[in-house]
Amino acid sequence: MVSKKRQPAALLLGLITVCASAQPKSEQAAIDVETLRHFQALVRMDTQSPPGNEKPAADYLAQVFEREGIFVRTFALEANRPNVVARLAGNGSKRPLLIMAHTDVVNVDPSKWQHPPFSAARDGGHIYGRGTVDDKDMVTAALMTMLRLRRNLVALDRDVIFLAESGEEGTTSVGIEFMVKNHFDTIDAEYCLAEGGNATRVAGDIRYAGVETAEKFPKGIDLIAHGVAGHGSVPLQTNPIARLARAITAVTEWQPPVVLNGTTRAYFERLAEIEEDPAIARRYRDLLSSDLQLVAAADAWLRANIPTQASMLRTSISPNIVQGGYRNNVIPSEARATLDVRMHPGENPDAFRAELERVIGDDQVDVVFNGFGERPAGVLSPVDDATFVAIERAIADHYGAPVVPMMSTGATDMAFLRAKGMRCFGIGPATDQEDGPLGYGAHSDQERILESELYRFVNFTYDLVVELAGADGAASAP
Numbered sequence: 001m002v003s004k005k006r007q008p009a010a011l012l013l014g015l016i017t018v019c020a021s022a023q024p025k026s027e028q029a030a031i032d033v034e035t036l037r038h039f040q041a042l043v044r045m046d047t048q049s050p051p052g053n054e055k056p057a058a059d060y061l062a063q064v065f066e067r068e069g070i071f072v073r074t075f076a077l078e079a080n081r082p083n084v085v086a087r088l089a090g091n092g093s094k095r096p097l098l099i100m101a102h103t104d105v106v107n108v109d110p111s112k113w114q115h116p117p118f119s120a121a122r123d124g125g126h127i128y129g130r131g132t133v134d135d136k137d138m139v140t141a142a143l144m145t146m147l148r149l150r151r152n153l154v155a156l157d158r159d160v161i162f163l164a165e166s167g168e169e170g171t172t173s174v175g176i177e178f179m180v181k182n183h184f185d186t187i188d189a190e191y192c193l194a195e196g197g198n199a200t201r202v203a204g205d206i207r208y209a210g211v212e213t214a215e216k217f218p219k220g221i222d223l224i225a226h227g228v229a230g231h232g233s234v235p236l237q238t239n240p241i242a243r244l245a246r247a248i249t250a251v252t253e254w255q256p257p258v259v260l261n262g263t264t265r266a267y268f269e270r271l272a273e274i275e276e277d278p279a280i281a282r283r284y285r286d287l288l289s290s291d292l293q294l295v296a297a298a299d300a301w302l303r304a305n306i307p308t309q310a311s312m313l314r315t316s317i318s319p320n321i322v323q324g325g326y327r328n329n330v331i332p333s334e335a336r337a338t339l340d341v342r343m344h345p346g347e348n349p350d351a352f353r354a355e356l357e358r359v360i361g362d363d364q365v366d367v368v369f370n371g372f373g374e375r376p377a378g379v380l381s382p383v384d385d386a387t388f389v390a391i392e393r394a395i396a397d398h399y400g401a402p403v404v405p406m407m408s409t410g411a412t413d414m415a416f417l418r419a420k421g422m423r424c425f426g427i428g429p430a431t432d433q434e435d436g437p438l439g440y441g442a443h444s445d446q447e448r449i450l451e452s453e454l455y456r457f458v459n460f461t462y463d464l465v466v467e468l469a470g471a472d473g474a475a476s477a478p
């Protein structure tokens with residue numbers, strides 16, 4: 001298969017036919033009705049983590065699978081936080097495909113919500129509620145894919161495994177970590193599909209779709225400055241708060257080197273083709289050039305204007321907590337700063353820590369890992385293999401949009417699977433770019449999804465899985 005990597009976006013779009021596998025109208029309507037039913041049922045379950053009570057969602061999913069005659073099991077480290085694994089058997093000629101989504105959601109402050117956070121209220125073409133775009137949309141798409149594969153008796157070259165994991169939002173020990181450590185044989189696969197991608201709508205039009213093929217890995221670091229305690233009326237040059245302030249300034253003014261990898265290089269190459277503002281497109285091209293001055297200027301511009309993209313360029317450092325001192329007239333003996341460090345895939349944590357010591361240049365400031373970020377180091381999923389090309393094709397069919405591979409600056413459960421050698425790709429429904437700044441995005445106080453985009457995502461996911469797992473000829477099955 002030919003990589004579309006270097007073709008201009010306009011040419012790519014010219015090759016695209018939208019919705020190659022459209023369903024007959026009445027059949028599609030029935031699929032949409034069922035999708036809405038499962039989606040609303042799941043959003044209406046309060047699975048906030050903490051405390052994390054994914055059991056109602058897990059029970060619901062298990063019952064749906066059982067009713068349908070699909071093999072399903074649950075695995076729990078904590079009784080109220082089960083993980084659900086369902087499996088459809090293929091002929092075994094290829095290794096399995098895993099579709100994965102998490103049932104927990106982040107917390108809510110109900111007083112801030114116009115529509116109650118667990119109402120799944122439909123209003124103006126949107127469905128509102130915690131989890132509507134993170135990640136009960138993906139749970140629903142994965143569930144509907146399994147049900148349709150079963151009902152349509154799609155012949156499979158590989159097993160298709162469904163995993164609904166608990167604890168993604170900060171307590172992976174009960175979810176993906178537990179599954180990888182104790183039940184990996186039940187989810188082991190060649191490829192996995194999960195959250196992390198999206199299609200970007202601007203002014204109602206799909207501009208491009210992002211597929212997550214890599215992510216940074218978090219590694220918390222504390223700076224601990226030491227000094228001599230004393231009376232505040234006698235200033236000391238060893239004051240640890242002053243030391244800490246100098247250390248924080250040093251690490252935030254220093255910029256770790258720009259590193260591009262297969263994913264970020266392709267990301268900026270393709271964005272340069274898609275971007276409509278020529279000045280921004282030029283910045284992207286400058287980043288890719290061998291002229292270090294151009295790279296530095298583009299990097300500085302991104303840090304000031306598009307910080308998310310700037311963070312993709314390097315291991316990033318954000319000082320987020322400062323602690324020190326306890327009363328006005330006492331010089332403390334210690335002060336501490338907590339840095340959120342997001343390491344570039346390929347970064348050596350120990351070498352980076354030593355580099356920070358060099359940058360700070362003060363042997364009275366300790367630089368120590370604080371235990372935040374238990375996800376394993378980043379491994380890239382390839383952007384030029386058959387799976388990525390199949391995803392591109394499915395996106396072209398359903399969204400009529402070019403694809404950019406993305407490296408997430410955050411972390412997902414895919415990190416644990418990539419570390420086991422699984423090739424993972426993050427996908428997601430179309431959302432309006434305007435929604436994020438308005439406060440309608442994931443983790444916001446008015447999280448919402450476009451209802452039509454939920455249905456499109458369900459169809460896209462199903463067709464993609466048929467393409468990846470179906471036996472020859474299965475792609476033409478209903």
Ligand SMILES: [Zn+2]
Pocket residue numbers: 102134135168195
């Ligand atoms: Zn999520």
